[in-house]
Amino acid sequence: xxxxxxxxxxxxxxxxxxxxxxxxxxxxxxxxxxxxxxxxxxxxxxxxxxxxxxxxxxxxxxxxxxxxxxxxxxxxxxxxxxxxxxxxxxxxxxxxxxxxxxxxxxxxxxxx
Amino acid sequence: xxxxxxxxxxxxxxxxxxxxxxxxxxxxxxxxxxxxxxxxxxxxxxxxxxxxxxxxxxxxxxxxxxxxxxxxxxxxxxxxxxxxxxxxxxxxxxxxxxxxxxxxxxxxxxxxxx
Numbered sequence: 001x002x003x004x005x006x007x008x009x010x011x012x013x014x015x016x017x018x019x020x021x022x023x024x025x026x027x028x029x030x031x032x033x034x035x036x037x038x039x040x041x042x043x044x045x046x047x048x049x050x051x052x053x054x055x056x057x058x059x060x061x062x063x064x065x066x067x068x069x070x071x072x073x074x075x076x077x078x079x080x081x082x083x084x085x086x087x088x089x090x091x092x093x094x095x096x097x098x099x100x101x102x103x104x105x106x107x108x109x110x111x112x
Numbered sequence: 113x114x115x116x117x118x119x120x121x122x123x124x125x126x127x128x129x130x131x132x133x134x135x136x137x138x139x140x141x142x143x144x145x146x147x148x149x150x151x152x153x154x155x156x157x158x159x160x161x162x163x164x165x166x167x168x169x170x171x172x173x174x175x176x177x178x179x180x181x182x183x184x185x186x187x188x189x190x191x192x193x194x195x196x197x198x199x200x201x202x203x204x205x206x207x208x209x210x211x212x213x214x215x216x217x218x219x220x221x222x223x224x225x226x
Contacts, residue, residue, distance in 0.1 A: 009152070033214070042202055042217040043155070088154065100215070102147075104154035 002027050004091045006103030014111050019076040021106035023089035031092040032065055032072045033100070038085045046074075076108075084110050113138050116218035118203050124224045125193040133188040133221050135203030143206045144186040145170070145215070146178065148199040155202065161186055193225045 003026040013019050023032065031050045035043040047056055049065035049072060056063045062075045076083055086105040093099040119134045137144065145160040157170030161180040175197060177189040186205075190197060200222050204215040 006154075042220050043204075043215075044217070045214040048214060090155075100157075102155040104152060 002091060002093055002101045004089060004101045004103040006089055006106055008106055009104065010107045010109065012109045012111060013079050015081060016078050019079050019083070019108055021074050021087050021089075021108075023072045023074075023091070023103050025070045025091045025101075027070070027093070029069050029091045029093065030099075033090040033092065034063060034072075034074055035088045035090065036085050037088065037105070041085075043088060079108070079110050081110055081112065084108060115139065116203055116205055116216050118201075118218035118221050120221060121219065122222050124226065125190075126226050127194060129193050130189070130191050131193065133190075133201055133203075133223075135186045135188065135218060136184050137186075137203075137205040137216070137218075138184065139205060139207075139216065140183060141205035141207055141216070142183070143213075143215075144180065145204045146176070146186070146188045147202045147204065148172065148197075149202060149220075150199050158188065158201075190223075195225045197223065198225045199223060 005024045007022050033048045034046040036046055037043045047063050052069050053067045054065040060077045064073045086107045088105045089103045090100045116137045142163045146158040147155040149155050156172050158176050159178040161167045164180050164183050167178050167180055180186050200220050202220050203218040206213040206215045
């Protein structure tokens with residue numbers, strides 16, 4: 001079945017440094033979603049990418065979808081303490097929730 | 113809108129006990145799902161439903177039952193709890209239109225099985 005690998009598992013940064021997490025799928029995806037989960041909280045949807053090579057920005061966050069639609073990245077510029085949490089990618093194979101495979105997440109730890 | 117609600121927030125069970133985790137949504141979403149989250153394992157799909165009266169198995173369905181009698185509710189039943197079912201359980205819902213739509217997650221139920 002479809003597998004979605006996410007790296008790194010943990011990332012420690014100093015406040016103000018940049019952060020990137022990478023997501024790779026074993027199969028071509030129809031789309032990819034990104035979620036953020038604060039410590040003790042629940043996953044919250046950030047964005048969905050659908051097109052090959054697509055790049056979307058949300059303030060300091062930049063999301064990319066690879067040309068082959070098998071990989072994606074999330075980049076945060078100048079991290080802030082509010083960025084602390086776990087970032088998950090979820091690869092879609094089409095259809096509904098049954099076709100969504102989550103990566104294991106990247107835990108972002110920020111040192112002030 | 114309350115969004116997706118889950119009860120209880122915390123639960124401790126003894127091995128062999130049964131219980132039902134409740135999930136409700138007020139957004140008229142057709143899709144509803146149950147995930148479990150374990151350290152280092154991410155989110156794994158247990159069961160899902162594409163509409164009232166229709167359910168199907170996800171990646172890790174063993175030990176769990178579901179039913180969907182209404183659009184709003186999607187309870188998850190543990191028939192005979194085992195320590196391996198200690199986890200955080202999230203219910204999620206999404207619209208039916210389009211492809212792999214945004215999922216709205218509930219606050220979670222933290223379950224410990226002794």
